[in-house]
Structures are given as C-alpha cells and as structure tokens.
Amino acid sequence: MKDKYWLMGPVYDALSFVFAGNSILRCKCSMLTPENLKPGDKVLFAGIGHGKEAIYAAEQGADVTVVDLSKAMLDKFKQGLDKTNKDLKINIVHSDIMKVEAFGKYDMVVANFFLNVFDESFxxxxxxxxxxxxxxDAFIVVGDFAIPEGNVLARFAKRMYWYLAIGIFWITTGAALHPVYDYRGHMTRQGLNVIDKKHSTVLGINAYTAFLGKKTPSS
Ligand SMILES: C[S@@+](CC[C@H](N)C(=O)[O-])C[C@H]1O[C@@H](n2cnc3c(N)ncnc32)[C@H](O)[C@@H]1O
Structure with missing residues (x-):
C-alpha cells in the first residue's frame, strides 16, 4: 500500500513548528507528568509521527511502544531516536493501529493529533x-486542535486556523475534512472519566487541548 505520508513524512515536524512554534509539542507532552506517568509504565503512542513526546516518555523511564502506518514517519522517528544516543526502551511497530491487538496491556494510550485524520464515525x-x-484503569490521552471558542471573531479565526491545517492534510494525505471534533464528548460517551484538560497557546490563544481520560468499568 502506498505511504500516504510520503510527502508530509520528511517535513511534518518542521511544518508543525512553522505553524505553531513549540505549542504543539507542549500539548503533546502536557499529560506526561510524574502524576500520570511512572517509570516502568507501559505506554502506547498511536500514529506517532516523528514522536518527540514518545522519546520524552521513554526518558522518564516508561516502557514505550509506538505505532504508525507510515514508513516515512517512522524513518523520521528513528532518526530522532538515534540522535539521543541513549539506550531507551522503545518498541517500534509499523502497522495499522486497528491491527494491534495487545488488549488490556497498556497503562497509558496516547493519541496526539491522530484521531483527526479519520471521519467521525471511524x-x-x-x-x-x-x-x-x-x-x-488506564489513562487515555487525546491531544488535538482546541474546539473553536470565544466571540464570533475568535471562533472564525480558530476555524480558519483549523481548516488551513486539515486542508493541507486533506490534499497531501487524504485525511478526512471535518470540523474540530468534540473529543471530550466522545471520550465521555465511551465511558471514560475525563479528569484533566490542558490548553497550549499560540500568541496567547488556546489553540490546542489535551484531555486525560481514565478508564472506568463501563469503558
Ligand atoms: C497528523 S499525523 C500526527 C502525528 C503525530 N501523532 C503528531 O502529533 O505529530 C497522523 C499520523 O497517524 C498515522 N496514521 C494514520 N492512520 C493510521 C493508522 N490506521 N494506524 C497507525 N497510524 C496511522 C500517520 O501515518 C501519521 O503519522
């Protein structure tokens, strides 16, 4: 199957830096705190991309697995990992996440800027x-664009910001074109207890949100 990220793969992180400086990386690391992540915890990152946050988690002592369908993305991940010159515990899996069936295995599952590539039902x-x-009792972390909030102008500007980003990915990778999803609503409906939410700002505006969900018996 053709790698949909063959074009974006090599430049993804550089593009995200142009788009948002360090704000996206701050969002991706925001739930990887000592309260949520303990040395030895098994952490799965779905659709990892270049994955600086997975390297950060491994540096905190986590036992990390990263999954991505794109070889171009994983090549960049491996380059970043090599640059650390550290012997980190990271298992790299080149696969569709839906084919990963290690059910009940992870203390934390992370989906950063990953769920937005799919249409809402999938x-x-x-x-x-x-x-x-x-x-x-796992933590489930979802980090992504913030729901457009504020006055009419603020909402309009935030929508434009989102559609610029998703438009680029729609054209280059075939990602689904859609409004920003209400991840908190989806997490709650699937039985997660959403126990924390952190915003990351661009020019003082809440541009990205990370949600921390905890599994409950009904999830
Ligand atoms: C928008 S990028 C986000 C990358 C990274 N999580 C980040 O925050 O920078 C989406 C990533 O999901 C990967 N991906 C898309 N569909 C996938 C699937 N079914 N299974 C695993 N990875 C997938 C893509 O290859 C890409 O690396």
Whole structure:
C-alpha cells in the first residue's frame, strides 16, 4: 500500500513548528507528568509521527511502544531516536493501529493529533479500539486542535486556523475534512472519566487541548 505520508513524512515536524512554534509539542507532552506517568509504565503512542513526546516518555523511564502506518514517519522517528544516543526502551511497530491487538496491556494510550485524520464515525471506532488496548484503569490521552471558542471573531479565526491545517492534510494525505471534533464528548460517551484538560497557546490563544481520560468499568 502506498505511504500516504510520503510527502508530509520528511517535513511534518518542521511544518508543525512553522505553524505553531513549540505549542504543539507542549500539548503533546502536557499529560506526561510524574502524576500520570511512572517509570516502568507501559505506554502506547498511536500514529506517532516523528514522536518527540514518545522519546520524552521513554526518558522518564516508561516502557514505550509506538505505532504508525507510515514508513516515512517512522524513518523520521528513528532518526530522532538515534540522535539521543541513549539506550531507551522503545518498541517500534509499523502497522495499522486497528491491527494491534495487545488488549488490556497498556497503562497509558496516547493519541496526539491522530484521531483527526479519520471521519467521525471511524474515529469513534479507533478511539474505542485504543481504549480496549489500555489496562482496566488506564489513562487515555487525546491531544488535538482546541474546539473553536470565544466571540464570533475568535471562533472564525480558530476555524480558519483549523481548516488551513486539515486542508493541507486533506490534499497531501487524504485525511478526512471535518470540523474540530468534540473529543471530550466522545471520550465521555465511551465511558471514560475525563479528569484533566490542558490548553497550549499560540500568541496567547488556546489553540490546542489535551484531555486525560481514565478508564472506568463501563469503558
Ligand atoms: C497528523 S499525523 C500526527 C502525528 C503525530 N501523532 C503528531 O502529533 O505529530 C497522523 C499520523 O497517524 C498515522 N496514521 C494514520 N492512520 C493510521 C493508522 N490506521 N494506524 C497507525 N497510524 C496511522 C500517520 O501515518 C501519521 O503519522
């Protein structure tokens, strides 16, 4: 199968830096705190891309697995990992996440800027699959563009910002074109207890949000 990220893969992180400086990386690392992540925890990153946050988690002592369908993305991930010159515990899996069936294995499952590539009904299926990969009391982390909020102008500007980003990915990778998803609503409907939310700002505006969900017996 053709790598949909053959064009974006090599430049993805550089593009995201142009788009948002370090704000996207701050969002991706925002839930990887000592309260949520302990040395030895098994952490799965779905659709990892270049994956600086997975390297950060491994540096905190986590036992990390990264999954991505794109070889171009994983090549960049491996380059970043080599540059650390550290012997980090990271298992690299080149696969469709829906084919990963290590159910109940992970203490934390992370989906950063990943669920937005799917149309809404399939996104909900992917989220459900990620939840199943977590242990009974796992954390499920979703980081992505913030829902456009504020006055009419602010909402308009935020929508334009989102559609510029998703438009680029729609054209270059075939990602689904859609409004920003209400991830909190989806997480709650799938039985997660959403226990934390952190914004990352661009020019003082809340541009990205990370949600921390915890599995409950109903999820
Ligand atoms: C928008 S990028 C986000 C990359 C990274 N998580 C980040 O925040 O920078 C989406 C990533 O998901 C990967 N991806 C898309 N569909 C996938 C699937 N079914 N299974 C695994 N990875 C997938 C793509 O190859 C790409 O690396």
């Amino acid at each position: 996104m909900a299926e992917v989220l459900s699959h990620l939840i199943k990969l977590g242990k009974e």
